[in-house]
Amino acid sequence: xxxxxxxxxxxxxxxxxxxxxxxxxxxxxxxxxxxxxxxxxxxxxxxxxxxxxxxxxxxxxxxxxxxxxxxxxxxxxxxxxxxxxxxxxxxxxxxxxxxxxxxxxxxxxxxxxxxxxxxxxxxxxxxxxxxxxxxxxxxxxxxxxxxxxxxxxxxxxxxxxxxxxxxxxxxxxxxxxxxxxxxxxxxxxxxxxxxxxxxxxxxxxxxxxxxxxxxxxxxxxxxxxxxxxx
Numbered sequence: 001x002x003x004x005x006x007x008x009x010x011x012x013x014x015x016x017x018x019x020x021x022x023x024x025x026x027x028x029x030x031x032x033x034x035x036x037x038x039x040x041x042x043x044x045x046x047x048x049x050x051x052x053x054x055x056x057x058x059x060x061x062x063x064x065x066x067x068x069x070x071x072x073x074x075x076x077x078x079x080x081x082x083x084x085x086x087x088x089x090x091x092x093x094x095x096x097x098x099x100x101x102x103x104x105x106x107x108x109x110x111x112x113x114x115x116x117x118x119x120x121x122x123x124x125x126x127x128x129x130x131x132x133x134x135x136x137x138x139x140x141x142x143x144x145x146x147x148x149x150x151x152x153x154x155x156x157x158x159x160x161x162x163x164x165x166x167x168x169x170x171x172x173x174x175x176x177x178x179x180x181x182x183x184x185x186x187x188x189x190x191x192x193x194x195x196x197x198x199x200x201x202x203x204x205x206x207x208x209x210x211x212x213x214x215x216x217x218x219x220x221x222x223x224x225x226x227x228x229x230x
Contacts, residue, residue, distance in 0.1 A: 030078040036069035076102035142186035156226035
């Protein structure tokens with residue numbers, strides 16, 4: 001009896017589908033976004049499916065309601081890059097970078113994302129129970145702006161233990177924290193800088209006399225304040 005039970009369990013496990021198909025499933029899902037193809041998403045979503053992007057949480061019904069074709073003048077495609085799969089019994093997690101190539105009238109936009117998609121093997125096929133999409137920092141070009149970089153140089157701190165050095169070398173601005181590799185601060189405007197590949201911007205703030213007194217390290221609308229010490 002025990003042997004028969006074990007054979008039965010092995011037989012059930014053997015019927016589970018291969019996870020190799022999951023990147024193709026995700027590609028079909030993202031291909032359906034531009035054309036608003038609800039049927040593709042409806043086919044692969046589990047009843048309890050949830051979708052998370054930029055802090056918004058949508059259930060199955062809400063997501064299907066939002067799927068509409070892109071308006072005239074806007075087109076796009078999404079390319080999957082380096083998909084990785086983790087298998088845990090009848091659960092599989094797909095981790096993949098997604099490159100969105102969008103045409104906004106005469107503008108070409110490339111926006112990277114990262115998606116984590118959870119599937120469960122149910123009723124003879126893989127069903128998606130959750131998808132979390134995280135917007136990544138793009139590769140925006142620096143804005144050539146004439147500004148007094150020397151005004152920004154100095155030591156800034158959040159606390160006596162947490163310090164940041166801003167230095168100017170060869171006409172470029174750099175931020176250095178301890179023994180970490182330094183970050184080049186690329187201009188996005190007067191007094192506003194970003195680090196390539198990082199989320200957020202750094203804003204140098206002046207007082208009423210025009211002196212730089214602090215940096216606002218702004219990420220997703222939240223500021224960490226670095227006060228200038230010297």
